[in-house]
Amino acid sequence: MSSFDLFKYGLVLLLPAAYLARRYTRSAAPPPAPDTAPADEKPVKSIMQAPRDDLAPPKDDPFTLEQLKEFDGSDASKPIYVSIKGTVFDVSAKADVYGQGKSYNIFAGKDGSMGLGMSSLKDEHAVPDYRGLNDADRKVLDDWHGFFTKRYNIVGKVIDHPVKESPNVETAEENPTSNL
Ligand code: HEM
Structure with a gap:
């Protein structure tokens, strides 16, 4: 050569x-903030998976944080769930990233909203209470919520989430320049 x-x-x-x-x-x-391309930027081909148009209608099943733990990818016969701001998504289709030992398993079987907002993969940050986030990181978190909403079926909501604020899903929906 x-x-x-x-x-x-x-x-x-x-x-x-x-x-x-x-x-x-x-x-x-x-931090990785999907759906945030400025209006004057040309869409760039994303390394992220594309949004889906075959999602099921969102379900409203109640989950406690304790119950969510069952769906952390450690049992291959069960689905894998990730909760963001209390919305529970079925991410089983992406077991290659959320499954046991995979890069984003830290978010599986729990609500790791704070870590998502901080763009942190640290165990201690993957907790549901995101009230300590600044505005910029809250925006990142909302963008992740929008990202997941467009790609994963919603299977329910966390009923004992420490933050009782409804997710701001507008961020992603209102951004017409989104290429994700
Ligand atoms: C150098 C550091 C990083 C690299 C190289 C990286 C790379 C990637 C790549 C290539 C994907 C697409 C994966 C796929 O669709 O199979 C992805 C997705 C993702 N990344 Fe990262 N990442 C990094 C850091 C982080 C951090 C710090 C976070 C913490 C929030 C994070 C959270 C995510 C999430 C939630 C997804 C979405 C996976 C999905 O559901 O499609 N990443 N990353």
Whole structure:
């Protein structure tokens, strides 16, 4: 292989890695906030899964935080649930990221709203009480709620969530420039 080939392959490998690192590094760029492309920006092809048009009507089944734990991906015969601001989503279709030992398993079987708002994967941040978030991080959290609403079936709501505020789903719905 010539040194030019090595250079080419190096670029092919490094550029996406650099892009992802920049996109997700808190200090370098805002946290991963889906659905927030400014109006004057051309839509960019997203690395995220596309919204779905085959979602079931949202269900209203009650879950306690304790009951949610059953759906953390540790039992492959059960669905995997992620709750955001008390809305419970069935993310079983993405067991490759939410399943046991996978990158976002930290959010499975619980309501990890605070961690989502902070763009943190730390265990201690994956808790339901997000009242400590600043406005920017609340916006990130609402954007995640919108992101999940467009991609996952809603199976219920958390009845003992510490925050009694209804999710602001407008953020994502009102953004016509969204390419996610
Ligand atoms: C360098 C750090 C990171 C990289 C390279 C990265 C990369 C990615 C990629 C490639 C996806 C798409 C996955 C797929 O559709 O299969 C994704 C989705 C996602 N990321 Fe990250 N990420 C990073 C950090 C974070 C952090 C800190 C959070 C914490 C909130 C986070 C939360 C998520 C969530 C919730 C999804 C959506 C998965 C889904 O349901 O489709 N990521 N990330």
